[in-house]
Amino acid sequence: MSGYMTGILTVLSINIIMAYAIFLPAAAGQLNLGGAGFQALGAYATAFLSAKYGTPSWATIPAAMLVGGLVGGVLAFPLLRTKGVYLVLATFALAEVIAGAILNTTALGGAMGLSVPDYVGANVPMIAAACVTLFVFYLMATRFGLVMRAAHDDDVVTDLLGANVRAIRVVAFALGGALAGLSGALYALAFSFVDISTFNATISIYVLLYVLLGGTQTAFGPILGATFFTLLPEVLRSVLPQVKAFLAGIFGQTGAIAPPDESWRFIILGLLTVLMMIFRPEGLVTRTFIERLKGALRGQGARRKGAVA
Amino acid sequence: MLLEIRDLDVRYARTHAVKSANLDIKEGEIVTVLGANGAGKTSLLRALQGAVKPAGGKIRFAGEDITHMSPADRVRRGMMLVPEGRQIFVSMTVHENLLMGAYLRQDGDWVRDLKEVYERFPNLANRRDMKASTLSGGEQQMLAIGRALVSRPRLVMLDEPSLGLSPLFVNNLFELITQLNRDGITILLVEQNTGMALEVAARGYVLELGSVVLSGTSTDLSQNSALAEAYLGGGHAKTSQTA
Numbered sequence: 001m002s003g004y005m006t007g008i009l010t011v012l013s014i015n016i017i018m019a020y021a022i023f024l025p026a027a028a029g030q031l032n033l034g035g036a037g038f039q040a041l042g043a044y045a046t047a048f049l050s051a052k053y054g055t056p057s058w059a060t061i062p063a064a065m066l067v068g069g070l071v072g073g074v075l076a077f078p079l080l081r082t083k084g085v086y087l088v089l090a091t092f093a094l095a096e097v098i099a100g101a102i103l104n105t106t107a108l109g110g111a112m113g114l115s116v117p118d119y120v121g122a123n124v125p126m127i128a129a130a131c132v133t134l135f136v137f138y139l140m141a142t143r144f145g146l147v148m149r150a151a152h153d154d155d156v157v158t159d160l161l162g163a164n165v166r167a168i169r170v171v172a173f174a175l176g177g178a179l180a181g182l183s184g185a186l187y188a189l190a191f192s193f194v195d196i197s198t199f200n201a202t203i204s205i206y207v208l209l210y211v212l213l214g215g216t217q218t219a220f221g222p223i224l225g226a227t228f229f230t231l232l233p234e235v236l237r238s239v240l241p242q243v244k245a246f247l248a249g250i251f252g253q254t255g256a257i258a259p260p261d262e263s264w265r266f267i268i269l270g271l272l273t274v275l276m277m278i279f280r281p282e283g284l285v286t287r288t289f290i291e292r293l294k295g296a297l298r299g300q301g302a303r304r305k306g307a308v309a
Numbered sequence: 310m311l312l313e314i315r316d317l318d319v320r321y322a323r324t325h326a327v328k329s330a331n332l333d334i335k336e337g338e339i340v341t342v343l344g345a346n347g348a349g350k351t352s353l354l355r356a357l358q359g360a361v362k363p364a365g366g367k368i369r370f371a372g373e374d375i376t377h378m379s380p381a382d383r384v385r386r387g388m389m390l391v392p393e394g395r396q397i398f399v400s401m402t403v404h405e406n407l408l409m410g411a412y413l414r415q416d417g418d419w420v421r422d423l424k425e426v427y428e429r430f431p432n433l434a435n436r437r438d439m440k441a442s443t444l445s446g447g448e449q450q451m452l453a454i455g456r457a458l459v460s461r462p463r464l465v466m467l468d469e470p471s472l473g474l475s476p477l478f479v480n481n482l483f484e485l486i487t488q489l490n491r492d493g494i495t496i497l498l499v500e501q502n503t504g505m506a507l508e509v510a511a512r513g514y515v516l517e518l519g520s521v522v523l524s525g526t527s528t529d530l531s532q533n534s535a536l537a538e539a540y541l542g543g544g545h546a547k548t549s550q551t552a
Contacts, residue, residue, distance in 0.1 A: 143412075146401075150409050153398035160358055160392065161460070162384035162413040217400055287400065288440060 006122040010190045012230045013125035014183045018203075019210040019222035020136045021179035026216045027140070028172040029152035030080065033088045035207045037095030038177045040199035042068045042184025044102055047114040047194045052107075057118050057189055061128075064185035065178040072177020076170040095204055102196045113195035120189040128186060132179060137219045139175075148172055152216070213276045215283020224285055229269070236265045310369070311336040311464060311495050312357075317366035319352045319519075326352035328519040329366065334464070339486065339496040341506040341527070344516035350499045351393060353516070354468050357497075358390040359383050371463070384413050387463030391470060395449040397456070399442035403433050406441050406452055410459030419459060426455040447478040454485070458494075465489065466497040471505065483509050507531045 018035060025032050042064035049055040049063055075094065082090050102108050139145050147168055150158045155165045188194045206229065214225020241259040248257050276284070312334040319327035327349045334340045344350050355361045357368060359380040368376045375383055398406050407426060411419040427434040430451045436444065441452060450470055457465055467486070471479045483505050490496050490509075500506035507513055507527040515523040515530070523530065 146405060146408060147412065149401055149405075150398050153400050154396055156360070157392055157396045157398070158409070159380055160360065160384075160390055161409050161456070162381035163409075164381065287402075291438070 008231070008234060010122045010125050010186075012227060013122075013129035014186050014190070015207070015210065015226040015230045016129045016223055017125075017132050017179055017183040017186070018207045019214070019226040020132050020219075021176045021183060022207050022211045023136065023216065023219070023222040024139075024148075024172045024176040024179070025169070026211050027145075027152060028148040028169050029155065030169055030173065031088050031208065032091045032173070032176060033204050033208055034091035034093075034095035034098075035180055036199040036201065036203040037091075037098035038068045038072060038180030039184035039187065039203065040095075040098055040102060040194075040196060041071055041177075042181030043188040043194045043199065044108050044114070044184075044196075045181065046118075046185040046188040047116045048108060050116050050118040050188075051114055054117070057120055057124075057185075060118065060189075061182065061185045064181040064188075066181070068181020068184070069174050069178030072180075073170060073174030076173035080166065080169050080173065092201070092204065095199075095201070099196050099199060109194075111196070113193060116188050116192045116194065118189055119192055120186070122190070125186045125190055128182060132182070133219070133223055136222075140219045144168070144171075149217075209273060211283075213273065213280075213283055215280075215285040217282065217287045218285055218290060220285040220290065221283050225283070228284075232269060232272070233265050236268060240264055310334070311338075311371055312497070313367075313369040314353075314357075315367040315369075317353070317356060317368065318364040319349070319356045319361060320364040321352075321361075326519050327356065327363075327516075330516070330519070330521050332514055332521065332524075334495060334497055336463070336495055337490070337493065338512065339490050339498060339510045341498045341500055341510035341513040342516060343500060343503050343506060343513055343530075345501070347518075348516040349519040350516055351468060352519075354390055354466055354497075354499060357383075357466060358388065381413060384460055387461070388466070389457040389460050389462035389464070390466045391453050391457050391468065393468040393472065395446065395453050397441045397444075397449050397452050399440070401441055402438050403441055403444070403452060404437045406456050407433075407459050410456035413460065419461070422459050422461050426458050429458075430455055447474055447481070450474060450478075450482065451485075454489075458489075462494060464495045464497065466499070468499050469501060470498075471500065471502045479505060504531075 018039060021038065022032050022035050045064040045067040046060040049060045050057075055063070079087065079090050079094070103111055108114060147158065147163045150161075150163065151165045151168055159165050184199075210225035210229050211222050213229070214223070215221030241257070244260045245257045310333055312332070314330060314332040316329040316331065317327055318325070318329055330349075330353065332340075332342070342350055342353065352361065356363045359378060363376060366376070367374060370383070370386055370388060373386070375386065398409065401409075407423055411423065427437075432448055433452060433455055436448070441449065444452060454465075454467075454470070470482055474482060479502065486496060486498065487509050498506055498510060507530055510527050512526050513524065513530045514521050523533070525533075
């Protein structure tokens with residue numbers, strides 16, 4: 001496998017795990033726009049333990065998950081007192097606070113960042129992404145997954161039926177924090193260097209986009225969203241110059257054509273995002289979509305019995 | 310007495326929604342609570358299900374003080390609210406909605422109760438794997454009631470179940486309420502459709518501005534002309550008398 005491919009697969013695996021980190025609270029009806037903050041916690045926990053104590057990766061990865069999960073679980077209590085757009089703002093602010101705290105901590109390297117002596121190859125993030133995907137699919141098929149989705153639809157009625165919506169959301173938020181911590185740990189170990197400017201608001205926004213555009217109703221959404229939006233810029237990177245050369249050819253230009261500006265990739269990405277919001281507001285993969293797909297695969301009429309029974 | 314409500318007060322920030330209300334419901338009865346918009350009917354139900362903390366008074370269920378119990382503990386004891394406006398889980402299937410009704414069931418018998426709900430509502434059985442949002446208004450109300458039944462309640466509290474339903478479906482609904490009662494479920498029916506409510510209920514209470522202003526048997530209430538004029542609107546009372 002070429003270095004380029006390994007790099008893409010590593011980033012893709014980390015992004016898929018991040019997408020599930022944001023998906024879990026979103027499936028229970030809570031938008032977390034502070035993903036990068038939790039990822040930074042995991043990355044710096046791993047980097048610090050590895051640089052300072054030489055802790056091996058089999059210990060730093062769980063430690064990073066623990067830090068992300070604990071911070072998520074504890075902060076969920078004050079955070080989840082807010083709702084809707086206020087929760088989005090609160091989580092966004094939290095990520096900024098985490099970034100500010102790390103930036104001002106000399107033990108963590110401040111603005112210089114931290115080198116990570118430990119290293120893992122692309123296979124570790126890939127295996128981790130596969131395990132996380134299976135775990136989330138399993139979780140969504142359990143009673144807990146059912147009640148998460150119920151809380152997403154109507155928290156008042158879910159409470160009336162006797163489910164503790166607050167507890168469910170705290171657990172979903174903590175699990176999300178742990179997964180974000182995991183993705184941060186893998187980032188630190190795969191790239192051997194952490195720098196707080198990497199874990200910025202753009203990351204939080206993109207990951208939330210993966211989830212919202214992929215779809216929050218099923219566990220298929222995040223993996224599809226993350227894959228699509230991670231690979232799209234890469235595909236455009238090679239396709240765009242060809243498109244420009246072709247268009248230039250039509251207008252009679254010959255010879256060497258300068259490759260198009262980088263910003264075109266982001267323009268196309270933004271355009272796609274807007275189009276998706278118009279045509280698939282519930283995300284690419286919805287439950288109805290999956291039912292139809294199953295129906296088509298099984299031939300006429302053979303409808304699948306409820307998976308959650 | 311299955312449900313005893315004594316001097317119940319419900320206050321929100323600025324409003325006094327329920328003012329020292331006293332209500333009683335015997336096991337096996339259908340009791341209706343009538344009143345105009347803003348009379349405190351929904352606040353009363355919210356206090357009964359534990360969604361709001363009462364400012365004062367006592368609620369007893371089957372002899373046990375439940376005034377400060379969580380909604381979950383009340384569901385475990387057999388109280389279940391069917392909220393106003395058919396609040397079902399729209400992105401979930403019919404079957405998943407019904408499973409949520411069994412959320413607190415520890416015994417294995419809920420599987421049988423679920424089967425009974427499907428037998429009672431064949432339309433729901435046919436649409437088992439469809440998204441609840443695709444159901445008609447009447448079917449959604451059946452789903453909300455079915456979901457309550459899966460919890461095997463002793464007392465079902467219905468908050469304006471006929472709201473927004475077609476007249477034909479309203480008849481079916483009241484038929485269903487009588488049937489549920491015959492099967493041993495006690496019913497607290499909060500309604501604005503006073504004619505129909507007094508027809509199925511044995512007794513009724515009339516709320517006005519948070520206070521119980523009248524109570525009695527359905528026959529007494531429907532013949533009370535002062536009540537018809539003042540609280541229920543003449544038209545409704547007439548329908549109940551001709552019916």
